[in-house]
Amino acid sequence: MSSVPSDIPAESEGRLSAPSFSSGLTVPDFAACLQMGLEPVGLVQGYCVMKWSFYGAGSPYMRGMGAYQYNTQQGAYSESYQCPHGYVGGEHISWGQNFEQTMVEAAWTQGFTSAYSRLLEEATEAGGHGVIGLVDTVRSLTDQAVVEFHLLGTAVVVSDAPGPPDGRPWTTYLAGQRLAKLVEAGFMPVSIAASMASVQVWPYCMTEYYLRGQGGTYRWSPQYATSEIEQLSRAQMAVCRLAREHVRAQLGTDTLYGATFAASDYESSGGPVLEATLRGNRVRRFKAFDRLDPPRPTVRLT
Amino acid sequence: MSGPESPAGPVDLKSQMARAAASLHDAPAPKASAATSDLSIDETLLLHSIDWEPVELVFGAAVVSVPGGVWNWGDGEIVQASDAHAKAIEVASLHMDRQCAHVHGWGVVGVSVDVAIHSHHIDVRLLGTAVRPTRPKPTEKRQFDNRGGFISDLSARDFVLLRQAGWAPVGLTFGTSFVYAPRRSAGTVLQQKGQNVELANLTTAMYSARESAMERLQASALSLGGQGVVAVRVWEGPVSFAAHAIQFSAVGTAVRLEADAHQYCQPQVVLPLDDSVVQFDATSLRH
Numbered sequence: 376m377s378s379v380p381s382d383i384p385a386e387s388e389g390r391l392s393a394p395s396f397s398s399g400l401t402v403p404d405f406a407a408c409l410q411m412g413l414e415p416v417g418l419v420q421g422y423c424v425m426k427w428s429f430y431g432a433g434s435p436y437m438r439g440m441g442a443y444q445y446n447t448q449q450g451a452y453s454e455s456y457q458c459p460h461g462y463v464g465g466e467h468i469s470w471g472q473n474f475e476q477t478m479v480e481a482a483w484t485q486g487f488t489s490a491y492s493r494l495l496e497e498a499t500e501a502g503g504h505g506v507i508g509l510v511d512t513v514r515s516l517t518d519q520a521v522v523e524f525h526l527l528g529t530a531v532v533v534s535d536a537p538g539p540p541d542g543r544p545w546t547t548y549l550a551g552q553r554l555a556k557l558v559e560a561g562f563m564p565v566s567i568a569a570s571m572a573s574v575q576v577w578p579y580c581m582t583e584y585y586l587r588g589q590g591g592t593y594r595w596s597p598q599y600a601t602s603e604i605e606q607l608s609r610a611q612m613a614v615c616r617l618a619r620e621h622v623r624a625q626l627g628t629d630t631l632y633g634a635t636f637a638a639s640d641y642e643s644s645g646g647p648v649l650e651a652t653l654r655g656n657r658v659r660r661f662k663a664f665d666r667l668d669p670p671r672p673t674v675r676l677t
Numbered sequence: 678m679s680g681p682e683s684p685a686g687p688v689d690l691k692s693q694m695a696r697a698a699a700s701l702h703d704a705p706a707p708k709a710s711a712a713t714s715d716l717s718i719d720e721t722l723l724l725h726s727i728d729w730e731p732v733e734l735v736f737g738a739a740v741v742s743v744p745g746g747v748w749n750w751g752d753g754e755i756v757q758a759s760d761a762h763a764k765a766i767e768v769a770s771l772h773m774d775r776q777c778a779h780v781h782g783w784g785v786v787g788v789s790v791d792v793a794i795h796s797h798h799i800d801v802r803l804l805g806t807a808v809r810p811t812r813p814k815p816t817e818k819r820q821f822d823n824r825g826g827f828i829s830d831l832s833a834r835d836f837v838l839l840r841q842a843g844w845a846p847v848g849l850t851f852g853t854s855f856v857y858a859p860r861r862s863a864g865t866v867l868q869q870k871g872q873n874v875e876l877a878n879l880t881t882a883m884y885s886a887r888e889s890a891m892e893r894l895q896a897s898a899l900s901l902g903g904q905g906v907v908a909v910r911v912w913e914g915p916v917s918f919a920a921h922a923i924q925f926s927a928v929g930t931a932v933r934l935e936a937d938a939h940q941y942c943q944p945q946v947v948l949p950l951d952d953s954v955v956q957f958d959a960t961s962l963r964h
Binding site for chain 1: 688690691692693694695696697698699700701702703705706710711712713714715716717718719721722723725726727734736737738739740741742743744745746757760761764765768772791796797798800802804837838841942943944945946947948949
């Protein structure tokens with residue numbers, strides 16, 4: 376977590392220690408949580424605004440004369456593509472590359488983790504054992520390079536249970552009956568898990584031709600057949616795989632349930648950029664559980 | 678599920694929650710294997726009820742080129758665009774199949790199908806959860822060995838219901854056709870001016886695209902060994918950047934009867950007693 380701002384404002388400290396609670400739970404969720412012995416102690420939030428500032432002149436992502444080597448050295452995803460034509464001319468795009476934008480991913484992770492840590496800090500201050508009904512929003516502010524991370528949830532105390540082992544509250548996107556069902560099924564929420572993957576595509580000549588509708592080995596030759604644009608297909612696969620791998624790295628031997636995956640892309644000056652985020656509930660089995668009887672189908676008489 | 682622990686009577690949620698929270702003090706089981714899934718806990722429990730479990734989030738993606746000039750005015754089907762669409766689905770499905778096999782899944786359920794059509798390329802992205810039986814029966818094993826994995830856009834709930842009825846999904850089927858809506862002649866335009874008339878060129882194009890797409894859907898199901906297709910979704914209309922080109926797409930899950938006969942699920946009739954409360958509407962007094 377970055378050091379600025381790291382403290383909960385004095386006003387918040389006062390509010391969180393007051394003998395009343397606030398909660399982001401709906402009334403049905405509130406009722407279900409009380410039934411489970413979860414007592415809300417406060418609505419807690421964490422914010423972080425990040426600026427992406429490594430694009431542009433002098434950045435390591437500027438397309439140079441040859442493939443970008445840094446990623447390969449760091450063990451990150453990178454694939455290079457070579458022109459099949461031989462020498463054509465000075466402006467011919469003789470090489471291309473897909474590479475993982477580790478600095479973008481690191482910035483996203485820093486923003487998310489900072490907001491998350493601040494939320495946990497508030498929850499700890501309020502005396503919460505866990506945070507339920509978490510809602511996280513990531514949105515662009517002012518322009519694409521400024522991103523706000525906002526996490527919001529309800530800190531709760533578990534009746535007749537010890538606090539979390541390291542004092543760090545457990546977290547989950549679930550609340551109410553969904554959370555009750557999870558616990559009944561034998562799973563305890565450990566934390567939320569979230570990751571982001573970013574892949575920059577620097578198209579080489581063949582990809583460029585296809586993207587302009589000039590498919591084929593030679594752009595001047597008439598080509599009417601369709602063809603897989605391998606560089607883009609592989610980039611799409613890579614961005615999904617990376618998002619999954621990043622989340623898996625947070626799981627240990629736990630399980631991720633209720634994951635949501637979102638993908639997007641945009642055009643940068645160098646070519647397409649593909650991004651994907653994956654979020655879900657990291658849960659751990661705490662008891663053996665008898666499987667349900669096969670469910671019985673019903674028809675409503677309404 | 679890891680073992681029996683039959684709760685006697687209603688579950689005491691409060692004590693369960695306290696026990697769950699206390700369990701965080703214990704070290705996680707070292708032999709447990711991590712799984713990822715976009716299924717909800719309800720869907721996961723449903724899968725467990727028929728001895729299946731989620732294994733891993735899997736995906737497939739493909740980008741296929743569309744040659745330049747194919748969206749210009751013409752007549753009949755836009756073959757290259759239809760081919761590109763079919764190829765993109767095929768390649769993405771292949772990638773997903775491989776991933777499923779890699780994680781030892783027997784199939785993928787709840788697949789979301791995301792198709793983006795651009796003037797020079799068609800992008801397809803599939804995302805779903807690989808699943809497998811926890812205690813496969815010998816007959817199931819034989820069927821899987823013969824047939825291989827399946828991809829299905831059915832939800833876990835529908836998958837469970839389908840299996841209870843004795844059927845099994847065999848794969849994702851797709852049929853798409855792009856057809857030119859021919860221009861009306863100058864004479865026709867003049868004749869139809871100021872009249873309420875059917876634009877037969879558009880209707881014909883729609884029917885033509887529909888017929889080709891549904892034929893492809895059917896052929897695809899048969900090639901997978903399916904006896905039919907369930908939960909077919911269709912979308913049709915002009916292509917966003919070429920209004921004279923009509924698209925018709927149909928997607929569904931091919932299914933095959935694996936039991937000796939269809940099993941009737943015998944739904945139980947329920948009468949909900951939670952009708953919404955009729956509230957007094959103050960604005961009604963204004964009239």
